[in-house]
Amino acid sequence: MTPPRVVIADDHPVYRDGLRMMLASTGAVEVLGTAADGLEAVALAAELRPDVVVMDLQMPRLDGVAATQRILERDSGIGVLALTMHDDDESVFAAMLAGARGYLVKGADQTEILRAITAVASGEVIFGPALAGRVTRYFARLATVRPPKEEPFPQLTAREREVLELIAAGLSNRQIAERLVLSPKTVRNNVSNVFAKLQVADRAQAIIQAREAGLGR
Amino acid sequence: MTPPRVVIADDHPVYRDGLRMMLASTGAVEVLGTAADGLEAVALAAELRPDVVVMDLQMPRLDGVAATQRILERDSGIGVLALTMHDDDESVFAAMLAGARGYLVKGADQTEILRAITAVASGEVIFGPALAGRVTRYFARLATVRPPKEEPFPQLTAREREVLELIAAGLSNRQIAERLVLSPKTVRNNVSNVFAKLQVADRAQAIIQAREAGLGR
DNA sequence: CGAATCAGTAGGGCCAACCCTCCTCAAATC
């Protein structure tokens, strides 16, 4: 495997060049260039198409999160490894949303950074030890948001559930018929049965019930 | 750094021993032992105190998720790397909640598995390429769930927002008219305006959009 | 200052499309 082609974006010259030399000296990655702010990083990424951009999140002109978004808009194949000075929730969270695939605090040592670059270049998602706990906690919160699982609407037949799901997605009877390759009249009958079984008067209330049970999302 | 001390838990003998030999041959990890089911894995982890347990999620007697929980209850310092046969949401999610710190599909190759083991041993959290998209999507959903407050639909007038809210609650035009003490005809005009501004074709899609923005609940 | 313009609110007519109910029939499946 050829070494990952890397661009480094960091406004702190000492850290930036230290990292560049450190990475280059290992021979495990090829450092294509460095950027001192977000705009430079975006331009450099567009020009060089690196495998990985090592991105400081705190940068002048355009911060790392915004730069990440712009880079991924243009080429979602580029992996972004976020380097955060602080391990606070907000910056980590923002970077994740922007589409970064790796997250390290700046205190990470050489092997950690190298491993993270390699992982990101391989399409993986990796979080450094300082953030690992946070990640699992985020997922735990996700769990409280989504009820585990409950079989929805057992009183409906398979077909009817299928139809209900499409109703919940906002489709008209005609669209449902097309999707399921059925006559619109048949769909209409299914729909009527669903309404009766859910004890709702119309489509609108069916959508509400279905979506509250988690369908159509 | 001494090579990570590893225990392998997998009920499929060929995969288990293949993995053991593959890992041992690299010299990068020390395979302490193997388990054929969840109970064995828990016992072995308690006895050997490995750095990492490579855990198949589908196992007899005690599945990987439950085994992970028990192992971490006793010693949260042990890293669990989950190997899932399927990359379906449920198993991945369950493993994350149980506290696993790594997640790979079984199709992963040697370098991926080695990197994941090393990462987990170092306290990191790592997701394989097959799951990376899912992870970012989970976070994206978290984002849609948590925005504390944002003024919804600023393009609508006060009246229109009021109407939209009632639409989202499943009311018919007539019911909305009664509730707001308006002519049904006025409501219909309001509704039409709302649809135009939301760029939706019908009530159903308006309900969906409104409820996704948190209205009507 | 007064007129004009504009956005919001409230109402109405018309019409086509869609929705929903009720009812029937037939084949397939269990």
Next chain:
DNA sequence: GATTTGAGGAGGGTTGGCCCTACTGATTCG
């Protein structure tokens, strides 16, 4: 034989687009 599935007819209610009128309050322009 009962349930499910598929298909259809007939009819009334609802919906949504498009048109129009009228009043109000605010802002802008002459």
